[in-house]
Amino acid sequence: MPSRELQSLRLEVERLRQRNALLEAELTDRTRQDPDLFRFLFDTMDEGFCVIEFFDGPHGPLSDYLHILANAAYARHAGIPNVVGQKLREMVPDEADDWIARYGQVLRTGEPLQFEQELVATGRVLSVTTFRIEPAEKNQVAVLFKDVTERRRAENALQELNDHLEQRVAAALAERSLLAELVENSVARVQVVDTSLRFLAVNARAVKDFEYLFGRKIKAGDNLHECLDGFPEERERSVAYWRRALSGESYTEVIEYGRGSDKRHFELRFTPLRDSAGGIVGAYLFVYDITRQVGEQKRLLETEEALRQIQKMEAVGQLTGGIAHDFNNLLGGILGAQELIRQRLQKARYADVPPLLNSACESAHRAATLVQRLLAFSRRQTLLPQATRLSTLVQGMEDLISRSVGPAIEVNSHFELETGTVFIDPPQLESALLNLCINARDAMPAGGRIDLHCVALEVMQDTAQSLDLPPGPYLRLSVSDTGRGMPAEVLDRAVEPFFTTKPMGQSTGLGLSMVYGFVRQSGGQLQICSLPGEGTCIHLYLPRHDAAPLPAPAKGMSLQAAHGPGKRVLLVEDQAALRLVIAEVLEELGHQVDGYATGPAALEADLEFDLLITDIGLPGGMNGRQVAQAMRGRLPSIPVLFITGYDANAVLEDGPLPQGMRVLTKPFDLEKLVDQVDLLLRD
Known part of the structure; x- marks a missing residue:
């Protein structure tokens, strides 16, 4: 061994000897009056006792401790003999950190501590009381403990026994027909009936719930039919449930009970009641409130649906670059065709206009098709x-x-x-x-x-x-x-x-x-x-x-004149270009169109209208549905045509549209616009 390490070891041994000498002097001084009595009590006390002293180690300051005093009961309770002079990290290195943390807290704060912890090395569970020995500079802690392993085992056995309580209860009821005290104290709602559906027993929880639901207190001896008099639907359902159990079937049903918004879910466990010979003498019911579990299941389903939507949107994200490229190409074709049309009209080259218009329309239809495919791909509706x-x-x-x-x-x-x-x-x-x-x-x-x-x-x-x-x-x-x-x-x-x-x-x-x-x-x-x-x-x-696929929508239909005299139409659309096109089409059919960019501006027109056409998303603080609601407050029977750039199902999120309302998604063919207007004005 190198001389430096040997010298360090000698110094540590000498330091321990000096500390032991001081400790012996202190103990001698404290027990000078009656040393024999103190030693007798120390050696014969039932609890294990020791004094530990913290010191700086390789793991850091005050990271280990030395047993400087221990009584005979220490080995009996902890299962480790001759601990005086032993360091914790040499005794139980694998669990030293846990014990250092416990006693280190007492050393730092001066607050006594009581706890139970397993000494893994010996498999003993110890109940420990520990306190700091003053002054704090001594770095000493006193530990009083006892072996509670058997008590812990008994507690575990009792817990295991409690876990099987329901099974034991069912067996006891089948063997002895009725254990009234156990039924009354059960955490479940318990009902027991005989073969004539007369209650043999009901516990307090079942009585309270029955009174809340049906306004009547039930007790042993009451007949189920009479107790549910005035509730024919519930009586029919309950009797059917009990008959299944009385026929020998054990089963579980989940139902919803409650009044108004206070709805709760319950799990009903029906079991036949048999005598010692196995004959059916009745049936019993355990009812458990599973409202929280149902809510958690609902949240789980919502989370799964959200994850499915994330998957869809993840795929949509993969398309972003390609879609942007596609739209730029389509818009380039549309804008280029329109610019050429403008130039040809300026030069009076009218023969070149129709092909250019066809090209622009085709590009626009392709763009609309792409948008509709993405909307259908990403929407939640089935x-x-x-x-x-x-x-x-x-x-x-x-x-x-x-x-x-x-x-x-x-x-x-x-x-x-x-x-x-x-x-x-x-x-x-x-x-x-x-x-x-x-x-x-x-x-x-x-x-x-x-x-x-x-x-x-x-x-x-x-x-x-x-x-x-x-x-x-x-x-x-x-x-x-x-x-x-x-x-x-x-x-x-x-x-x-x-x-x-x-x-x-x-x-x-x-x-x-x-x-x-x-x-x-x-x-x-x-x-x-x-x-x-x-x-x-x-x-x-x-x-x-073998069914034929649905035919594609027909194209190139000509606009038809309006049926009957022209009507007065209120048009609310914030896009000026689209507002102009819709107004032009309807006016060509003989209608009179009043166009506005916002809902408040449209509602200021104190006129009688035959039809409202409104965009869903509008500026000015009112959306299309609010505009329609306000107009129907003034004109209850006015038909309404919603137009929207979103998927049509988004308009229906609040439920189906009332009578006399329809939806048209942008971009739309003028023929579709005319058809929808005609249908609404005909109704």
Whole structure:
């Protein structure tokens, strides 16, 4: 051993000897009057006792302590003999920090402390009382303790026994027919009836609830039919519940009870009551208030729905660059065509105008279609399924998919063998297809190829069993990529909700699970084929139908003249250009149009109107619905046409529109405007 370390060790030993000498001197002085009595009490006391002294160690100031005094009971309670002179971190190094923290607090504050803690090294649970020995500069703490391991075990056993209380109660009731005291003191609402539906027992909670709901106090001996007299619907339901239990069925029902806004949910557990021979002599009911659990479940469902919406918006975020590029191209075509029209009109070259107008209109329609697809993709509402031809749907998305996955990935589609249609929600299938393509893109960071392929096939009995599908005709839409593929452990969990291999914050883990849920709800199946290094192919099996797809809306209809005499129309639209166009169209049909940019300005017109057309989002402190409400306060039967740049379902968030109101989404064809006006004026 180096001389420096040896010298340090000698100094520490000498310091301990000096401290022990001082301690012995103090003890001698304190017990000088009756030393034998003090020593006898110290050695024979039942509790363990020791004095510890803190010192600076390798772990920092006052980071260890030395046992400088201990009685004989120390080893009996703690299970560690001969502790005097031992350092804590040498005795129990793995749990030293916990004991240092406990006694260090007493040393620092001077406040006594009582606590229970397990000495892991010996498996003993100790009940400890500890206080600082003054003066504080001594760095000494006195510890008085005893072994309470058996008591703790007894408490644990009692807790375990309490956890099985309900099972024991049910068994006791079945064996002895009735334990009235236990029923009365139960935390649940308890009712017991005989085979004639006469109450054998009810506890206080059940009596209180019954009085609150039905205004009557019930007691043993009352008949259920009579107690519910005046409540025929509740009597019929309750009797049906009890009859099931009296027939030998044990079951659970969840119901909602309460008056007005004070609605609460309860779990009803019905069980037949049997005698010692097993015959049914009645039935009993335990009722538990589960309002909080139902609320938590509702919040969980809302959270899951919010996460699904996040997944949709995450996919929309992936499209932002491509959409901006697409809109710039579309707007460039519209603005360029309009500028050329202006120049041709100035030069009287009228023959060139129609093609330019057609080009501008086509670009505008493409922009409107793109917006509607995004609105349908991101909205929360459940869409209605309809007969859909897959080739038409996919071809309509090819530009969107190509821009989403980027120029480094080639996208091909094949529909040579497609026959028939599928009955699905088109926007949901578009969302699913876009999710699959974005996942494929992420699996090919260096670029690659995505193939979209659809075939009609017949799923036979053996294949149907493996796919968990009924046999029959299907269309299989496949999305394959040349990416890195999935290992077996990832493939097994691919459709689990919230499972993702992407870094935190880059995915919710809901993409494939949402696709799987949509396909299953549509009566189909999702199948994943993938090997590491060989890419991935995802098959969507959808039941084939013979129904024809819905026809596309007709184009190029000419504006028809108004039916009957012209009407007076109040138009509220803050966009001057659109206000001008709507007014021009309606005036050409013979109507008189008064146009305003804000709701307050329109309401100042003290005139009789036959129709109100208003935008939903308006400046000036009033929205379109408020304007309509104010106008109907003045003219209760006035029809209303709402126009909005948002999805039409957003207007319906507060419930269905009243009679005589319709919605038209921007941008709209003039023919649609005329049709809606005509329908409202006819009603």
